[in-house]
Each structure stands twice: as C-alpha cells, then as structure tokens.
Amino acid sequence: MKKVLVIDSGVAKHPRLKDVKICTTGFRNQHTLDDIYDKVGHGTAVVSLISKGISVDEIEVYVIRLFNDFFECTITNLIECLEYVVKNNIYDVINMSFGITAGDEYYQIEKLRMLCEKIEMKGTIIVSAFDNDGAISYPAFFNEVIGVDTSYKINKRTEFEYVHNSCVNILGYGKNQKVAWNNPLYTIIEGNSFACANVTNIIINMLIQGVDKNKINDKLEEQAVCLNSYERYILPPDRPKWLKGKRFITFPFNKEIHSIYA
Template identity: 30%
Template sequence: MENICDMNNKVKVAVLDTGIDKEHDYLKDNLVGGIAFECMHDYIFISDKFDDEDGHGTACASIIKKEYEDVELFVIKILRKDGITNIKVLEEALRYLLDTNIRLINLSLSVIGVESVKGLFEVCYELFRKGKIIVCSLANDFDLSYPAMFNNVIGVRGFTLDGDDSFWYNKKYDVQCVMDSNSYISCDINNSYRLPPKCNSYLSAKLTGKIAKILSEKPGITISDLNDKLESLATRNHWNSCDFDECSRIVNFKLDLYDKENALLMKVADVVRDCLDIEDNNEKLFKGSLFNKEIGLVYDNCFNLLKKLEHRFDIKFNYMDISKYDLVSIYTLTELVERYKNL
C-alpha cells in the first residue's frame, strides 16, 4: 500500500470524489497523486484511472485550493460519472487511507437509504483514532445522512449567512458546521470553469480548505484543539432548527448603481444580449435578476458570459473570486467589469 509522506509540513488532502482534471491549469501543480476504486461484479478493483468525467471532484478540489493555495491534493476516485458509488467502495477507499500519512480527508458525498452503516462507521472510527480528520457534507435537503452524522466526522451543511466567508460551528452538534451557501465560480473538467449550484458538497470542500490552512500553521494540532479553533473562528456557536427558517442576508441587485445613460452599463448589456440571445427591447434585463427564464442566465452558461465580457473589454477575470452575487443583475455584472477595468 502506498505511503504518502509529509515533507516540510506540507498539508495533503485526500479528495474522495469523481476524480480530477489532471491537466487543469489551476490544479495541476497541486496534484501529488491519485488512485481509483471501482466495484464490478461484486469485486472491488483498484487502478490509476482517476480522471474526472463529471466535474464534481474537480470543483471540490479547486474550492479546497482556494482556501489554502499550497495544498497538496491526493485524489481517490470512487464516484462514477453519475455521482453514485457502492458503500463498500467508500469503505475500502477510507480503509486505504489508514496506512498513509494523509491526515485530512474530504468527503463531498453522502450515504442515505442503506440498511446498515456499521462498516462505514467502524472505518471512520479507525481513522479518527489515528488522528485523521474527516470532513463530510450532509445530503442536500436531508436532515440525516452518513458519514456526516457520525460523531467521528465533521459534518457540514449550507445556509445563507451574514457574509460569504462566515460559518457557524459547534463541536457537540450532530452536524457541527454551517457554511454560507453563496456559490463561487470553480474549476470544471476540460480546463474550464463553471458556477456550481448551491450544494453542501462544495461547502464541505470549503471547510476542508480552511482546516488545511490551520494544519499548515499548526501541523501537530489535535482534533480537540482543532474543534476549539473552529469554534473560535465561527461567527456563531449555537443555533437550532428555527434559525434555518429565515435567511439573514438578502441579495442586493444594486438597481440604483448605474443609470440607463451609463456607457459601460449599456456595453455590458449588449454582451449579455448577445450571449443569451435576448431581444434589444427586453427591458426586464434592467429590472431584476439575470437568473430567470426570461433572461436566461443559468449556472452552466455563466462562464461563457464571463469569457465574452473578457473579450469585449480586454480584461482577465480571476474566476475563482467571482460569486453568484457578482452575476445576479446587469448592475452587479457591470460593477464587476468596472472593477477589473480599473486594475
């Protein structure tokens, strides 16, 4: 079994997911290795084919790197292109990590609807006993999923909080962490980018990146002290289910930021019309969200719009710093372009 050694306090993260785009410009220098586990005919096979065919793993890896630039990524492909795996594959991949020096493990996945998770709990417990840190997303729209709910795993879910970088944390809760759910552009396969939808998977990756940064500063930190550190960094340590009934932050469309005579606003509007095939007389472009069916901006075409804006204004965006809130209206989009034009 391969032994992944720590050198110069480098922080390695095991990313168990759909694989990774090995040649992505943003990620290739952080990739230190990988492996794949696959179940066929009730047998588990191991290979070195950990290329990402879906994009989920690539996105999660990029979110981890955004939080800690110098992270070293060891990728374990366990999810198929459809995002599904066998629980035994997950258990075997986790068992593989028992005998490596990789301490931090990201699981942007969940197990629901199975009769028993005893074997999964046991391997997570063995990892915990060895001082390894498992961060796992709660299933979207579920109150219970595994291994996020295990007491030896840090569970993560999303909600709209007061700020993009804020999070709640309580080490005693079943799901210890609530991260702000605003989406940022992340890496996609084929050396591309996309805006991912709101999803707990990406928030697990975000917390993993934050923990990687802490480990880089305090490589010998215990799990107990890590929990205390995360509680100290959190904006809130106590909450209940009622706190999820009302969002604490309202999207600002910045409708008064520019008037209709502003030249830059109108040039940006022309690019949006061209990209989304909108008629020139469609005034709804100036009255609210671009993310509605009459305008046509969706998660999958945001990157194409950004590329067209780059070409039109001769600018270069730092894609990973762009959130959905930057794209939500023609006014926030114009503000984004203006910010980069002034660099």
C-alpha cells in the same frame, strides 16, 4: 507538507490546478492522473476549492475516484475505499463532499462508522457533507466526522458558523460560487459539497498555521462568525417528548424511515 485525501469523482487537468500537487493512492489500481480523470466535474470543483490560496509546497492533494460517469456512491463502495485507506495511508484531512442516506444497506452503517473511528484514531480529520435535501446522511452524521451543511448567513467562503447540540457541526459557504469544472471549464454552482470543501480549506490552513489536530474543534468554535444550535438536525436526546417511551412499526424500512430512526 499537509496531506489531504479527496474521495470524489476524480480530478481533471485544469488551469486553476496547474500549481497544485495532485497525487494518486493506488486504490483500485489508480496509479496515474489518467486513472483518476474526472468525467463529471464535481471532484475537480472540490479540489479547486480545497487547494485555493494554499502554496504548492504546503499541501499534497491525494485523489481517489470513487464515481465514474455519474455522481453516485454506494455504502459498499465507500466501505471498500475506507478499508483501503485504513490499511495503506495516513492523511491529515479526508474530504468527502457527499453523503449516503441508508436504504437497503442500512445494516452496514455501523461498519462504516467503525472505519471512520479507526481513521480518526490515526490522527486524520474527516470532513463530510450532509445531504442537500436535509436527510440524515453518512458519514457526516457520525461523531468521528465533521459534518457540514450550508449557511445562508455568511457571504465569504472563509467564513462559517459553528453549531452546538447537533450532528451538524459546521455551516459553511455553499451558496452560488464559481468553481473549476470539467465541461465547461468553469461553472456556477451551490450545495453542501462545496460548503464542505470550503471548510476543509479552512481546516488545512489552520493546520499549516500550527494548530494541533486535537485542537481543531476548539479553533473552529473560536473563529466562527457565530455560534448557534441548529434545530434542523436534532440529536436523539432532544427528540419531541411524545416520542419517548413509544414503540412504532414502520414498513418498509427504507432510507426515508431510517433518517427518522437515526
């Protein structure tokens, strides 16, 4: 039985999820399904994609509701959540279909990275979506996390591209797709959040098939429909030559400037 943790807006009771084993974690006294009820719809969509096609006796989906009436997460809340995870639970996979772009709280980024490192060292695979607008976002940017963006080449949710020399690791299926929602019951939506959920589904299936967690990256590279180097998110060593050896002053140091700095 594989254990996946979904950190999101919760999950609603939905016909598509009637055969999915949904569990709570105790985070912020979330002990019942009512405590993690999804008022937004986003988390319900993510859970439905992650669990799609997987037998009820092969997966347990643990849900933490980190967002309430709107889809927004601060780095402080995420750090609190991951600290709880480090102390209380071990999962096979953690899915975070969102990204935080650092603003006034940029100094906490290293603390967030260290928590991701601790979780990874416990044997948990972390999958996170990059910001839809192309900004550097966390925790997807970290080496300890599989960062997901959207591919516009693939046409199936079971397909993906593998990316070399980039903080983006996987390009998944994030184009328009029908997903379970809250109100209405279903909707058509696109975005990196859902590409991330589809990639998590692929990884869980690999684990069920017996792939060792330490070999997941190799397996992803092997099964990708194509391999490429993604120019949109270049790692620091590949920055333009004119930046090398230069010093700059920026004011204010906001989330947009931090995306350049990172």
